[in-house]
Amino acid sequence: MKRKKVSKAGRGWYTGWLLHVHRVLWGALMVTVVTHAPARAQGEDRRDGPAYVHIDTNFPEALVFADSLLVGGASAMLLAVPAASRSIRLTAPNPDAWSIAPIARPLDVAPGDTARVVMRFPYHYRIESEPFGADVLIQHLDQGRSIGVTPLLYRSEDPLEGSILVRRIGYISQSIQPGKAVWNRHVVHLEPISELDTATQMNLNPPRPHRAWIDYAALGTALAAGAFAVHYKFKADDLADEYERTRDEALTPRIETHDFRAAVAFGVMQGGVAVFALRLVLR
Known part of the structure; x- marks a missing residue:
């Protein structure tokens, strides 16, 4: 079988077509590489980049530490912290305020993300x-x-x-x-x-006048009442002895009367002594 010969013109057209296809495929490959390489690099940067923290506190002057690393002041809107940080700690910036104890909170935030941490001081x-x-x-x-x-x-x-x-x-x-x-x-x-x-x-606030006559009256009343109490008690005892000898029932009312008077006099004596003692305490 005879092979059909291709003319020079046909060979030129065929070669040009192959070169065109090669250029198209190469351009598509370059577009793919250029398009996906930045995305991959961006993803790698995100995995390796910092995290961000917003501090909500009543002490904006405080210093912020991520673990043991000072990252700024609490008044900042956002603070970049290492993504591996496990705690946030706030301390007073003024050495004179040493009585303010630091406060700390646990931290768990992914690279590129932002966490809001509430930290209130007393x-x-x-x-x-x-x-x-x-x-x-x-x-x-x-x-x-x-x-x-x-x-x-x-x-x-x-x-x-x-x-x-x-x-x-x-x-x-x-x-x-x-x-x-x-x-x-x-x-x-x-x-x-x-x-x-x-x-x-x-x-x-002048001192109140001291009324001495009240002291004398209370003390005199106590002495007089004490004397009457003794007098009536002795009379009641004498009548009681007589009753023991004679068993005269007529003596019973008189004994009870003298005992009652002795008891009343004794009570008045105690009242006078109490008034005198109270005025001594309040003097």
Whole structure:
């Protein structure tokens, strides 16, 4: 069988067609590589990238630590943290506020994701006075409640309402506003009451006059009543002895009368002694 010969023109057309197909396939391959390579790289970056945390706290000045790594302040909207972090810890930024204990929360967030962590501190009130040893009271709605003696550190889950009264005997009391921050420190200088103020207070509350005649009357009544009690008791005893000898029933009413009078006199004597003793205590 004879093979059909192809002309030069046909061979040229055939070669051109093969080159065109080769170019199309190569272009499609390049498009596929270019299209999928960034996506793969982006996915790898996401798996290896940081996570993000938003801190919801009442202490925006606090410092934020992811495990032991300082990542910024709590006032930031978002904080980047290593995805392997297992806890978030907030601490006070001011060394003077050493009484504020750090708080921590567990953390579990995937790379590229954002977690919201709520971390609320108790409210701290540091009250100092010069001189120290002053009573500290919280006054709210016309009521006072003692919370301790200066120097004092008081913690509350909510901000204190009303006012804080600092008072000490011999000094002028002072009232201060507690504050709404997490850390509130107050140093109160108490002024001593002057001699003039002391004299004024004494004049406003003069001592009550002592009525001595009441003491004498109470004491005299007690002595007289005691004497009558003894007298009537002796008479009742004498009549009782006579009754034992004579068995005279007519003596019985007289014995009972003298016993009654002795009992009444004894009661009056006790009342006089009680009045005299009470006035001695209240003097």
